[in-house]
Amino acid sequence: xxxxxxxxxxxxxxxxxxxxxxxxxxxxxxxxxxxxxxxxxxxxxxxxxxxxxxxxxxxxxxxxxxxxxxxxxxxxxxxxxxxxxxxxxxxxxxxxxxxxxxxxxxxxxxxxxxxxxxxxxxxxxxxxxxxxxxxxxxxxxxxxxxxxxxxxxxxxxxxxxxxxxxxxxxxxxxxxxxxxxxxxxxxxxxxxxxxxxxxxxxxxxxxxxxxxxxxxxxxxxxxxxxxxxxxxxxxxxxxxxxxxxxxxxxxxxxxxxxxxxxxxxxxxxxxxxxxxxxxxxxxxxxxxxxxxxxxxxxxxxxxxxxxxxxxxxxxxxxxxxxxxxxxxxxxxxxxxxxxxxxxxxxxxxxxxxxxxxxxxxxxxxxxxxxxxxxxxxxxxxxxxxxxxxxxxxxxxxxxxxxxxxxxxxxxxxxxxxxxxxxxxxxxxxxxxxxxxxxxxxxxxxxxxxxxxxxxxxxxxxxxxxxxxxxxxxxxxxxxxxxxxxxxxxxxxxxxxxxxxxxxxxxxxxxxxxxxxxxxxxxxxx
Numbered sequence: 209x210x211x212x213x214x215x216x217x218x219x220x221x222x223x224x225x226x227x228x229x230x231x232x233x234x235x236x237x238x239x240x241x242x243x244x245x246x247x248x249x250x251x252x253x254x255x256x257x258x259x260x261x262x263x264x265x266x267x268x269x270x271x272x273x274x275x276x277x278x279x280x281x282x283x284x285x286x287x288x289x290x291x292x293x294x295x296x297x298x299x300x301x302x303x304x305x306x307x308x309x310x311x312x313x314x315x316x317x318x319x320x321x322x323x324x325x326x327x328x329x330x331x332x333x334x335x336x337x338x339x340x341x342x343x344x345x346x347x348x349x350x351x352x353x354x355x356x357x358x359x360x361x362x363x364x365x366x367x368x369x370x371x372x373x374x375x376x377x378x379x380x381x382x383x384x385x386x387x388x389x390x391x392x393x394x395x396x397x398x399x400x401x402x403x404x405x406x407x408x409x410x411x412x413x414x415x416x417x418x419x420x421x422x423x424x425x426x427x428x429x430x431x432x433x434x435x436x437x438x439x440x441x442x443x444x445x446x447x448x449x450x451x452x453x454x455x456x457x458x459x460x461x462x463x464x465x466x467x468x469x470x471x472x473x474x475x476x477x478x479x480x481x482x483x484x485x486x487x488x489x490x491x492x493x494x495x496x497x498x499x500x501x502x503x504x505x506x507x508x509x510x511x512x513x514x515x516x517x518x519x520x521x522x523x524x525x526x527x528x529x530x531x532x533x534x535x536x537x538x539x540x541x542x543x544x545x546x547x548x549x550x551x552x553x554x555x556x557x558x559x560x561x562x563x564x565x566x567x568x569x570x571x572x573x574x575x576x577x578x579x580x581x582x583x584x585x586x587x588x589x590x591x592x593x594x595x596x597x598x599x600x601x602x603x604x605x606x607x608x609x610x611x612x613x614x615x616x617x618x619x620x621x622x623x624x625x626x627x628x629x630x631x632x633x634x635x636x637x638x639x640x641x642x643x644x645x646x647x648x649x650x651x652x653x654x655x656x657x658x659x660x661x662x663x664x665x666x667x668x669x670x671x672x673x674x675x676x677x678x679x680x681x682x683x684x685x686x687x688x689x690x691x692x693x694x695x696x697x698x699x700x701x702x703x704x705x706x707x708x709x710x711x712x713x714x715x716x717x718x719x720x721x722x723x724x725x726x727x728x729x730x731x732x733x
Contacts, residue, residue: 217494220278224379227275228478230267231387235471237264238393242464250462251339255395268387275383279376281494304430307485307506311425312438314483315418318378319442320449321473325385325411326354327450328466329404330558331575334565335463340397344562348683351558353401354408355676361412362669373490374421375481381417382477384410389470407470418442424487425507432650432717433597440589440646447557447638448582454561455575534712535656539664541708542652543671545609548701549644550675552612552637555682556619556694560634563691581634585642592643601654602713605647609706612640616695616702623692645672654716 218224237260245252329351336347361381369377388410391403418438426434450466457465488509491500504510564574595604618633649669656664682688689697 216496216499217282218278218376219280219282223278224275225278227271227273227278228383228386228475230271230274231383232271232471232475234264234267234271235386235389237261237267238390239468241393241395242468245462250464252393252395252464253339253341257395261390261393265390268390272383272387276380279372279380281372303508304427305506305508308426308430308434310483311422311485311507312434314480315422315438316441316445318477318480318484319418319438320445321385321477322381322411323442323446324449324453324473325388325407325446325470326351326358326554327447327557328454329354330561331450331454331458331571332463332466333558333562334571335458336397336400337562339463342397343686344688345684345686346397348680349401350397350404351554352677352680352684354404355554355673355680357405357408357410358412359408359670359673359677360405361409362673364409365412365417369417369420374417374424374487375484376486377417378484379478379481381410382474382481385470385474385477387474389468389474391470392464392467403467407467421484421487424489425485425509427508430597432601432654433593435650436596436646437589437593439649440592440642441586443642443645444582444585444589444638447642448579448586451575451579451582455572455579458575459570459572534714537708537712538655538714539667541705541712542648542655542664542668544701544708545605545644545648545705546668546671547675547678548609548612548698548705549641549648550672550677551679551698551701552616552641552675553645553672554676555679555688556616556691556698557637557641558679559683559688559691559694560630564630577630578634580631581638584631584635585638588639589642589646592646596647596650597717599717601647601651601716602709603715605644605651605713606706606710608640608643608647609702609709610640611636612644613699613702613706615640616699619695620692620699623690623695648672651713651716655714 241252241255241258241261242250244255332350333344333347336342336350337344340347365377365381368380372380384406388403388407391400391407394400394403422431422435422438453466453469457469485503485506486499488500488503488507488511491497491503492511500511561571561574561578564577565571569577592604592608595607615633615635615637618628618636619630622628622630622633649665652665652668688694
């Protein structure tokens with residue numbers, strides 16, 4: 209499908225282009241402020257904001273609004289009413305073709321760009337502490353509000369994806385990415401906090417929108433492992449991109465360059481939109497049947513009518529309770545794993561760069577060590593996807609939780625005993641934690657009956673954020689223990705998750721998910 213078809217029946221392609229240009233110019237108007245700090249290693253704290261920066265921020269706000277208006281479809285109410293009448297699905301045994309592989313590659317790159325934003329937070333903390341002359345607890349407000357932004361974005365972008373379509377939503381979030389790069393030129397911590405909230409809001413919806421697009425396009429036989437592969441490569445690649453950029457650029461340009469990178473990477477994400485197909489479901493809801501048929505032909509998808517729900521309250525999803533020891537036990541198991549992941553990803557991994565610097569490593573050396581760990585972890589994502597699809601869905605999740613457990617023990621040993629390089633324990637931690645986030649949401653979706661599946665998956669996704677919020681609250685209140693003791697504390701929920709998933713988890717590989725609903729119907733409610 210040609211890129212121009214994305215803008216058919218919308219407010220106007222030129223409005224979107226105009227918005228992109230306005231946002232880009234608004235960002236470029238902040239670059240002189242950044243360059244003024246060259247003789248002070250790009251430290252800008254306390255410098256006054258000129259008219260160019262104020263005008264640039266105005267252009268960014270106006271540009272985002274214009275771009276959003278340009279992408280807005282016409283007659284949205286009719287579209288929203290129509291899209292509930294059918295669903296798109298690929299045949300069970302359809303083969304993967306060039307279109308599927310191409311989509312996976314593009315979405316991996318998009319996720320790498322998306323995930324490197326929050327992953328860079330940990331690498332900016334030492335620089336912000338030094339430049340602003342404040343404590344780590346105060347600087348922790350930056351990742352805390354960024355995480356709050358991701359929670360907000362997860363809700364907002366989910367709504368926007370239904371209104372704008374999957375592809376247009378990704379394009380709009382990319383424009384916001386570009387705008388948030390001005391965080392690198394803000395002369396005060398308060399402005400950094402505000403901009404990082406916007407960055408989190410822009411990034412928060414990318415993963416669920418990506419999963420929704422893949423679920424619609426991928427044959428059900430390949431859906432599970434493809435979600436694991438794309439999510440895992442995006443997570444590891446994003447951390448490697450952040451640590452690599454820190455190692456290469458931060459010694460020269462300071463910590464602010466990690467935010468200014470949002471400009472080129474955001475524009476790259478806009479360009480990648482050319483290779484992302486529009487959602488067939490969105491096209492059908494818009495009445496563009498020929499284009500929808502072309503997309504479905506490329507990906508081997510089919511459309512089917514959704515049967516009207518019966519009046520029986522037992523079949524109304526909003527009123528079906530989650531009952532039964534097995535289902536509740538499974539939900540507790542997966543929720544605990546999600547909370548442990550949040551504590552590691554938004555806590556331990558964000559604290560590590562500052563901890564290494566406090567031990568005498570330079571920013572460059574600590575970034576190189578963490579980049580090496582991410583590089584080691586990179587090929588293991590393929591193994592996770594292979595095990596998930598060929599061996600066992602349940603035991604693949606148990607395995608990555610176990611690897612995470614070993615990584616936490618390694619960090620404990622490193623901190624409490626010493627005498628070893630941080631590369632191996634951090635690599636185990638990255639392998640395990642990224643394996644968890646790549647597997648836990650697809651596995652959750654495959655583990656619950658359809659009538660409670662959405663709520664269960666949404667709850668587990670929320671638990672990943674809850675762990676991060678808890679970790680950052682510890683940072684803000686200056687209650688973060690030494691890294692060794694922090695790793696020891698996170699060992700507890702990790703071990704509990706390991707035991708509960710092993711006990712309550714069920715094997716979903718090759719299973720007919722309709723049996724879950726039959727089992728639920730057979731049990732008392």
